[in-house]
Amino acid sequence: LHGGGAVMAETRSTCPYCGVGCGVLIAHEGGQITGVRGDPDHPANHGRLCTKGSNLHLTATPVVLQHQRLRDPQRRATRGATPEPLSWDTAQREIAERLLAIRAAHGPQAIGVYVSGQLLTEDYQAFNQLARAVIGTPHIDSNSRLCMSSAVVGYKQTLGVDAPPCSYEDIELADCVLISGANPAWAHPILFRRLEAARAARPGHRLIVIDPRRTETAELADLHLQLRPGTDVALCHGLLHAMLQRGWTNASFMAEHTEGFEALRAEVMAWPPARAAEVCGVPEADLWQAAEWFATAPASLSLYCQGLNQSRNGTANNAALIHLHLATGQIGRPGAGPFSLTGQPNAMGGRETGTMASLLPGHRDPANAEHRAEIAQLWGVPELPTARGYTAVEMFDAAARGEIRALWIVCTNPAQSLPDQARVREALQRCELVIVQEAFAHTATARFADYLLPAATWGEKEGTVTNSERRISRVRAAVPPAGEARPDWRIACDVAALIDAGLGRAPRLVADGPEALWRTHRDATRGRDLDISGLSWDVLDRDGPQQWPYVEAATPRLYTQHRFATPSGRARFQPVPALPPADALGPDYPVALTTSRLRDQWHGMSRSGTVPGLFAHEGQPWLRLNPADAPRYALADGALAGGTLAGGTLTDGALVRVQSRRGEAVLPLRLDAQVLPGSADIAMHWGDEFLGAQLGVNGLTQPAACPDSRQPELKFSAVRLSAADLP
Ligand code: SF4
Incomplete structure (x- = not known):
């Protein structure tokens, strides 16, 4: 019992932020949430929480409840x-x-x-x-x-139904983990902690990261394939081509448990590793290495998220990655399978x-x-x-x-x-x-x-x-x-x-x-x-x-008998072409803009933005460019000259106008070696109130969508950059 006779209690619940789904224990007293801690009994997080989760109680303080919550119709x-x-x-x-x-x-x-x-x-x-x-x-x-609608259709097209076949414990059981278009170090932090622990406990563990940015996740990788934005299908086809050429595929698995490879063969053979490496902008040797590690590891797991899904090729990106599992038999076993991560x-x-x-x-x-x-x-x-x-x-x-x-x-x-x-x-x-x-x-x-x-x-x-x-x-x-x-x-x-x-x-x-x-x-x-x-x-x-499924008991892993949910029971290869992004780069719009996530913010910040401490990690929007691009953009036509040059190089904080075919925004520049030269990056969370524009970050992005999943291509917008004056 505490002051006034109110009883302090804990209620078991689930974190409302990301798709990891961590268990939380909510401390409350007198009808007021007073604290939160990780649920030690929840199998997703075993008591751990990331920064967002551990600050949840601060989204329910009396000040937030009074001034930031909608309280009446x-x-x-x-x-x-x-x-x-x-x-x-x-x-x-x-x-x-x-x-x-x-x-x-x-x-x-x-x-x-x-x-x-x-x-x-x-x-x-x-x-x-x-x-x-x-x-x-x-x-x-x-x-x-x-x-995640591209992940839905990707699973249905290849495995027959929309069902992620793996469990989090597969992260601990995999010998090789391939992460494509995801930055779990920031977006799914508790899974990343599990991955770090697995690597420490498993000698010879291989981590391959495919991402245009050198993210915190990529920093941990044994191999980072820093591909050009929008070239994911070409890279997967190149990896499969390499596996076929070196005999790293699992012919008996393909013969007994899959169908449709012949319809895909021509697409894959059009992407020899040398060509795929050139188009994707990665070293060919790295592509060969990734193919060998993935195909020959006792158990290979892939984790993927918005980088694959938010694309006009979203379904094709998913299918092309799942093909790697089907061609090598890396599915339906502990530590093996394609595992889409959900954001929400x-x-x-x-x-x-x-x-x-x-x-x-x-x-x-x-x-x-x-x-x-x-x-x-x-x-x-x-x-x-x-x-x-x-x-x-x-x-x-x-x-x-x-x-x-x-x-x-x-x-x-x-x-x-x-x-x-x-x-x-x-x-x-x-x-x-x-x-x-x-x-x-x-x-x-x-x-x-x-x-x-x-x-x-x-x-x-x-x-x-x-x-x-x-x-x-x-x-x-x-x-x-x-x-x-x-x-x-x-x-x-x-x-x-x-x-x-x-x-x-x-x-x-x-x-x-x-x-x-x-x-x-x-x-x-x-x-x-x-x-x-x-x-x-x-x-x-x-x-x-x-x-799920749960008829008499829970099901940790699907397809363990290698019988898939298609009419024939076989998993299906799909003849997916490698199409370019919908928003074409050209002289007028030469820069590929991607959007990304911050470690301590969530979506449009409706909830996470109520906690001042969560801005400590990053307190404002930035346009991020690779330092190598600073002289290029500044000196090519002088567009960014004038108060923004120091010793011939653009400096952090220079105001840049970013224009796409749909809208524009003004942001301060941050030079960041994580960003691939030729591209630019803005965190997706910032609304119009944070930008020098009528619209938020998505004033720039485009509605073109994957024809199968109808998921829009939020990860690729062609933009141009120019100097911006202070308002
Ligand atoms: Fe919440 Fe963090 Fe767990 Fe995601 S990883 S569910 S944000 S505590």
């Missing part, structure tokens, strides 16, 4: 006006009436719902039913579209519940009439929408055209995170109705809202999340929600009831709590590859986090 009389508080009853009634009016005038397809990988599985379930079964629109998508804490839950335009619950396909009928029956509705739903970029583009007239945006900040911000903000401006459901009041998207609905957040709500290794963990409430905030699932259910009443029909979304929604989700997985029919909240509470 609010309504703007007109766009640009100051929002005024109103009651939940009034807000929900007005929202239901306005949605019904738009639905009546323009059809259900005039309404789009845009959700988030931050949501809990139960929230996803509620919003999926609200959109597809109650409103009747196919246009529901998640911001996970921006981070519950991107996996969105995939499982099918809360994306391209998915239905239980890894079903919305284009499949049988699948739609199965879900309609499960949800107790006559049918689901048949039209193809718009994916993230398409949804906002449809709004900018006036086709989508209402957007309900849940727990995400598209006015900062989507590419081609000018177009996105045009869309928000044009919409008749913008509902923003958020925990934090200060997002760029909130400025466009007609209604702001306060959402409960970490430490305040109950449910589950699934991390990168298919492990489902409980999220628990330690304290009541801030102000009038409510759980996301409840807001969806309440408005759904009003819409159904307005349509004069029985309620289509009835749930007495998050566990009921979870059970509906569970029922949709029965008999599917992700079957969790043997799992319950009671089992999770009793036995702790569990990996």
Whole structure:
């Protein structure tokens, strides 16, 4: 007992930041979160936390709760006006009436719902039913579209279903780890700690890193292939070519467990190592070395993330990397397999519940009439929408055209995170109705809202999340929600009831709590590859986090019998071409801009930006260039001359105007040898309030997307640089 008789207690939950999914113990006293520590019993982190996780309690201080949280439902009389508080009853009634009016005038397809990988599985379930079964629109998508939809399609095309086959313990069991397009030292720090420990304990361990930047992860590598941005498929084809040429492939595995290689052969043979090395800008000897280490190690694991996914070649990048595993038999064994890392804490839950335009619950396909009928029956509705739903970029583009007239945006900040911000903000401006459901009041998207609905957040709500290794963990409430905030699932259910009443029909979304929604989700997985029919909240509470599929027990590793989820049971090679990035470099836009992540910030900083200490690592945005490029840009046409030269060389802090074909920003320069010459880098977190521009970093990036996954190419934008004057 402490002062006032309040009891200090700890509540077991899960970190709300990245897809590692670390267990946390939330200390609280008198309804106030007072501390956090790593859960020693959670299998993802065994008690450890990174800087973001260990500062979580500081996102729930009284100051943050009072001044940075959205605490009341609010309504703007007109766009640009100051929002005024109103009651939940009034807000929900007005929202239901306005949605019904738009639905009546323009059809259900005039309404789009845009959700988030931050949501809990139960929230996803509620919003999926609200959109597809109650409103009747196919246009529901998640911001996970921006981070892992290419991994989804890559797995489906090659292994048959969207299921990362590995476990975190494979990091400790691998003899060779290949990391491509990921910087876990900063973005997945607890996994990186596990990798460091594995290397120390395993003599002869090999680490290969493929990344245009010499990141902290690359610094640890035995071999860093610093490829040119956008050349990932060429590099993988070159590696496979080398393996074939030297006889490092596993012919019997290929013959017995794969199909389709002949259709790929011509593509691979077009990339002899010398050509691949030249196009990718890496030493040929390094390419040969990487091929040998990966193919001949007893167990090889690959870890990959946004560098592969955020590309117009996103699916091809994934498939080309998975080919290396299929050609060498490096899959389905301890320490071996292709392992996509998820960025968000519950991107996996969105995939499982099918809360994306391209998915239905239980890894079903919305284009499949049988699948739609199965879900309609499960949800107790006559049918689901048949039209193809718009994916993230398409949804906002449809709004900018006036086709989508209402957007309900849940727990995400598209006015900062989507590419081609000018177009996105045009869309928000044009919409008749913008509902923003958020925990934090200060997002760029909130400025466009007609209604702001306060959402409960970490430490305040109950449910589950699934991390990168298919492990489902409980999220628990330690304290009541801030102000009038409510759980996301409840807001969806309440408005759904009003819409159904307005349509004069029985309620289509009835749930007495998050566990009921979870059970509906569970029922949709029965008999599917992700079957969790043997799992319950009671089992999770009793036995702790569990990996799917779970019928009688958890499944740590998939494909151990080398039988894949395709009709033939064989894994499939895909004939993927190596296409150049969509945004062409040329004399006008000669520099390849990539975006990256900082160690101590998270996405658009809605949460991490409330903790002053997290700015200590990096306190402002920089445009990073390789020092070798400073004289090149400065002296080629003098564009960066004038106050920015010291001894003929650009100096740190010089202001640089960065222009792409879509927008511009002004940033101070930081010379950084991590950056590949000829390219530039900006951390992706910074919004317009931090830049000398109307738009944030994504004012520069482009909406061109992978044709299979519809994931936009956020990792490559052609830009030009010029001197900028102080405002
Ligand atoms: Fe949270 Fe990810 Fe850090 Fe773990 S590694 S504490 S899940 S941010």
